[in-house]
Amino acid sequence: MLYVLNLRQKNYNMLLKRIGIGLLMLIAPALVAKAQIKVNYEVSFKEPQAHYVHVNMQVDGLTKEYIDVKMPVWAPGSYLIREFSRNVEGFIATSGKTVLKTEKLKKNTWRVYTGKSSTIAIDYNVYAFEVSVRTPFIDATHAFISPTAIFMYPDNHLALSSTVKVIPFEGWGKVSTGLEPVKGQKFTYIAKNYDILFDSPIEVGNQEVFEFTAAGVKHEVAMYGGGNYNAERLKVDMAKVVEQATAIYGENPNKHYTFIVHNFQRGGGGLEHLNSTVLGASRNGYGTENGYKGFLSLVAHEYHHLWNVKRLRPVALGPFDYENENYTTDLWIAEGFTAYYENKLMLRAGLTTPEEFVATLTSSMSDVINTPGGYEQSAAMSSFDAWIKYYRPNENSNNSSISYYSKGEIVGMLMDLEIAHATQGKSSLDDVMKAMYEQCKTKGRGYTDAEFKAKAEQISGISLTDFWAKYVNGTDTVDYKKYLGFAGISVKDAGKKAAYLGVASRPAEGHVLITAISRNSAAWVDGLNVGDEVISIDDVTAAPSISSMAVVRTKKVGEVIRVRIIRDGIDQEIKVTLKASPNVDLVSSMDPASTASEKAVFKRWTGV
Missing domain, CATH: 2.60.40.3650 (Immunoglobulin-like)
Known part of the structure; x- marks a missing residue:
């Protein structure tokens, strides 16, 4: 019986070998032709x-x-x-x-x-x-x-x-x-x-080219367009950013890296690449502290993409389909978290103070809360709809959508504080990012939303289902007092609930043109339109900034103003009942009497 089994196995192996050779003979010409x-x-x-x-x-x-x-x-x-x-x-x-x-x-x-x-x-x-x-x-x-x-x-x-x-x-x-x-x-x-x-x-x-070495990697900076930058100062400060970014992930995956910088009269923006980036800058903006730090923040943002997006990436973003849209619900991580980390890198590099770090994020949080579209579109859907909305804004975009950059930045901050609080200052979002980077390397592919959530839960030791429901897939208002309170930071709304018209405007060919109207504002409810030419308000000639006109600012909530406009060539008057401003103006301060637990969270959160 054993002999029969061995014979069958031998014949089976010979058959497999013949099939394998046959398949190879069929496939080989195609492989050779391709090669x-x-x-x-x-x-x-x-x-x-x-x-x-x-x-x-x-x-x-x-x-x-x-x-x-x-x-x-x-x-x-x-x-x-x-x-x-x-x-x-x-x-x-x-x-x-x-x-x-x-x-x-x-x-x-x-x-x-x-x-x-x-x-x-x-x-x-x-x-x-x-x-x-x-x-x-x-x-x-x-x-x-x-x-x-x-x-x-x-x-x-x-x-x-x-x-x-x-x-x-x-x-x-x-x-x-x-x-x-x-x-x-x-x-x-x-x-x-x-x-x-x-x-x-x-x-x-x-282009002017200068070099520096950081994290064991040679970096080349190619400057086109001139400018009032100091190359020696940039070498030092850009290296600090590189070192801090590398420290988060434990390794720098490049042998060399190239910054291509285009300096124009007015420039901005950046685009990440595998071992390079392209940055837009204002050629004379380096001379002010705000301008200089703004450029370094851009450097920090795009350099962080070396990991987040290029290697630690949503599963849909590579290998790429270059002919069609590549949909993902995770740009709030890929781009939003990078916007968040540019602040952390600037802080850890010693280029901003803890007070500036907190103030910057508090201001960004105000902007998110004050965007009406944030209550219509979630962070996940903002990511998915990037192909049809983010790069194609119109006059109603502020009412119908939220940027995955700005919303993702705030979600990143909240998640970071949640993890640091849950682990009593032992872990942070840094640990999640590093672990997901390692996972992407090991699996040879990008992550799914579920995988990212699971890793964050594993490291934090808590369920993030409610967090995801509120801030990733939902449109809940940010509970800023709770989350910043974890780090011993007090936040209050210093905004005045004054009378509010709810329009944006600009001068155009001798007239003042309405360019945007906020959802549920007085202008929205009573029928002012984008494109209306405003002639006067209560017989006072319209100024380029309609909302800042004294005739509007000095009114009380509930008062009625008469807005004379020209719409489609027809002169008409619209009565508008002013409503209270819904906007917040968040102001933060670090509590000197914070607890040991809060101090531990702050230290792990900021890394300083």
Whole structure:
């Protein structure tokens, strides 16, 4: 009987071996064909003054009669379909001197018929003239390459490696990027796959470059546009931020890191990348303490993304689908918590005081409480609807939505205090973030909302179901006295419940135009509209800021004002009964008589 069983097992093993060899023979040609494909890009600037970049895309190792190439429709980190292909011009494919047949299949896809050639060249131009950290910009002074808006990719081949050779325009001499350089080839870089290529912006021109080392990592700062910054001071203070961020997670995952900073007359914003970031700044803003600290806060925010978003990320955010929306309900963690941590990093780096830290968060909490849309949209839905709401605001957005940045910042603070209080100062949100970072590394994927909640509950030792219901999936008013009280901080509302009209306005062509109306305000209830031209209030000529007019400020709640407007060319008068202001103006103070427990929470919360 044993002999028969062994014989059957032997025959079974032989069968498996034959099946395996057969499958390998079937799969191998496809694997070889895929492995043989090579992609090389050459980027040049024939007409930078006209805002064009020329891309030459060489594709080798083709075996099919055609290849489809695609342009991404959005840039990771900026959750909006931007339709980058709309800026593509002059698409042409060749094999040697032969022009190949091409066909545009849809908005971002071109089919190239190879004519049985194994090697083809695809040339196209991209118009780039939008100033932002997420879109390419080219002029006579420099070129900023935002890769998802510049580079096409072979369909179904996102795992391919590629090289990028940059040919700077005449007079330009520097290239700054997080991409790995190819040894012995000037301004030539390699990306192991398209996720890396698309996550590696490139600055070309004559930018000032300085370096510093922090957390064992070399950091390059590329400054375009000049400015009144002090490079030596920035080296020291940026290094402090890097060290404090690394301390939270216990390691810095990069070999090198690149800051690309665009200094304009008025600039702002940032976009995170795998081992780099792009920052917008005001070139003369470094000269004031507020301006300087504002820039360092931006540095802290984007650098924290090195972990939170790029590696510690919601499961939907990678591997990316570059053609469609990538929905997640967790941007309040990915972006909101990062907005919160920029404050903690500034404090721990010694760049702000504990009093400033508390005051900043208290002010942010006031803003969230005073946003009517926060009672209509939860943090989770704000995240999910980012694709249709956050980057497409209108005159009613303040009434219908809440920013996942601002709401997430406050939820992060509340959760941090809840954990520190529950553990008597032994743990904080830092421990959750580090544990989730390790989990994402171990599992090789992002987290779900349930997994993040479970980890926070594990570390805090309490149920957070009620917390999630109120502040993540719900729209409850923030219980600021309770949570800040955990750390021995007193908070009171210093706002005056004065008469309140509830409009925002601006001057426009000699008139005063209503630009926004707050939900349930007097203006909302009695029928003033966005777009109304206000001529006068109680026969007093309208001022650009209607709400600050004495004729409004000196009224009492319940009094009626006469607002003369022009709507659609018709002169009319609307009577408005003033209501009490619903807004809060929170003021915080640290209680000198706080308990030992409160002091322990404060210490763990702030880290100082």
